[in-house]
Amino acid sequence: MGRPVIRARPPAGPQPGPGGTPLVALLERQWMPLVRLAALLVGDADAAPDVVQDCYEAVWRLQPRVSDPEHFVAYLRKAVLNRSRSRLRRVRTVNRFLAQARPEDPVPPADRALLAAERHRELLDRVDKLPARQREVIVLRYYLELSEAETAETIGVSVGTVKSSAHRAIATLRRTLEEPHDQ
Incomplete structure (x- = not known):
């Protein structure tokens, strides 16, 4: 399987779909499957939409021409996977920092x-x-x-x-x- 064709310029003469453009329609159809994927990868259902939204923003900036929807969906899955990994790395780094910042032996209660x-x-x-x-x-x-x-x-x-x-x-x-x- 090859990589999807993504062009940095807007498509010439976009064909309107149910969401306005073929790209919008594809992104709308893939939203929930990608959010579920992100939720499973990061283990946080609240953070999953943010991961997918970050991927969508990056794709939207490029305004690619979707010539092969299956390859493009695979590209989106890979993007969600990479963003999820990045999020998990950040969370581990923060947790490591917080663990070092916490005192080893918390002060016992006064009584x-x-x-x-x-x-x-x-x-x-x-x-x-x-x-x-x-x-x-x-x-x-x-x-x-x-x-x-x-x-x-x-x-x-x-x-x-x-x-x-x-x-x-x-x-x-x-x-x-x-x-x-x-x-």
Whole structure:
């Protein structure tokens, strides 16, 4: 397939079609298919008409004589493809710039430390309310970071007892922390 013939001068004696000229009629017929193509290429239905409009403006400036409509439609598709690629490159460049401009670690909310301290205090209150063995297991396993075997040896129970006590304690803590505070 060869390239469409596009001449820089206006066609001699344009034949009026439904849109005024053969070029206008062709552009009107191809508008929606090209917009759908652009939407799929750029992934943005709102930007797609702009991409196609840019192509149409470039074609209109040339005022080509449409001698082979099929080749001309192929030319328009290629133009939409190229404009879509350009748009995606610009968007990637902008996103890269914005990513560099954003701080790596956003400033945490001012009350974050206060909320964490409150949550920590609430957790410790709930741990204090656990039965003695469960409380001992939780403190040794998760606060002192002892292994199950070390915890079992320290308390003087089996590893299985440490596992089951830890499981029951964690289940109790989850359940009580999910309850409303006024109980």
